[in-house]
Amino acid sequence: MRCYLVAEQAADTSTLQEVLRAAGIEVVTPERGYAVFARGGRLPWLPEVDFLCVVFAGRLETPTPPALYMDIGVAIGLGLPTLVIVEPPRTADSVLAPLQVVQMPLGSASALSFRLNAFLKSIGQSRIDPIEQTRPDIQTLHTFRQELDTLSESENSSSSSKYQHFEDIVVKLLEACGASTEGGPRSGDQGFDIAAWVPGTETVLPGPLLIESKLVSRSVLSRSDFDKLQHTAASRNAAMGLLLYYSLSRQPLRPPLGFWPMVISFEVGNLLTLLEQQSLAQLIVRARNAVVHGRAPQ
Secondary structure, three states, X not given: OEEEEEEOOOOOOHHHHHHHHHOOOEEEOOOOOOOOOOOOOOOOOOOOOOEEEEEEOOXXXXXXXXXXXXXXXXXXXXOOOEEEEEOOOOOOOHHHOOOEEEEOOOOOHHHHHHHHHHHHHHOOOOOOOOOOOOOOXXXXXXXXXXXXXXXXXXXXXXXXXXXXXXXXHHHHHHHHOOOEEEEOOOOOOXXXXXXXXXXXXXXXXXXXEEEEEEEEOOOEOOHHHHHHHXXXXXXXXXXXXXXXXXXXXXXXOEOOOOOOOOEEEEEHHXXXXXXXXXXXXXXXXXXXXXXXOOOOOX
């Protein structure tokens, strides 16, 4: 198979090209698309390929080249299958709605592999082998435990610096588990801290997880923490909300009574223990399934 890959200048397509090539798909870019003439002896608008893949960068640094839309229009006219990938936080132009449009991080091989599989299946082509899920080793998990311990031990640190440190820990833990993150600490009040794509969750979570990190000094979580994340996930049409929490109190931290159908939660210390045996994707999928079937978050 051959894929004609076109992208905005700011888009990094290196991971996407690796996924395509690993699947045995030849990548044709504009730079080499017309290295030889078509078999008919004349130069067409699009090279001879099996499908078109168009990539829009997460941030519009320069105006989109009109040629990208021309490529899409010609592909539609030719009946050429077309996949449009939009990198977050960018949203797709409404004119692209009739096409297969997906929003995903360009750096997540797992997410790209899953979406390409779905696209290839829709056009009757073979599937790509799934990307192996990443799990931190024991030493890495031990390092995260030590970082959590410093939060309780640093009595002279201000509350705001502890909260920021905890958010940093959450981001690093997610990335150690292979997740691609958008946003992060101190990115502004959005109703959540981080948007994350976790490899291996794509079959049940088509979009990003909206993640809220909570560092508390008491032994009970507030219902409002779950209520706010539930509202944010619903209003943004997100796949799910994930609350990752940790208490500076020496007492066991108890989640509130209640049921939130779009929120799952983990105490970070307990999550580190669970990650010794399972991947983050497995834990999230099981927690999501439990919530969907009417069980409260654990």
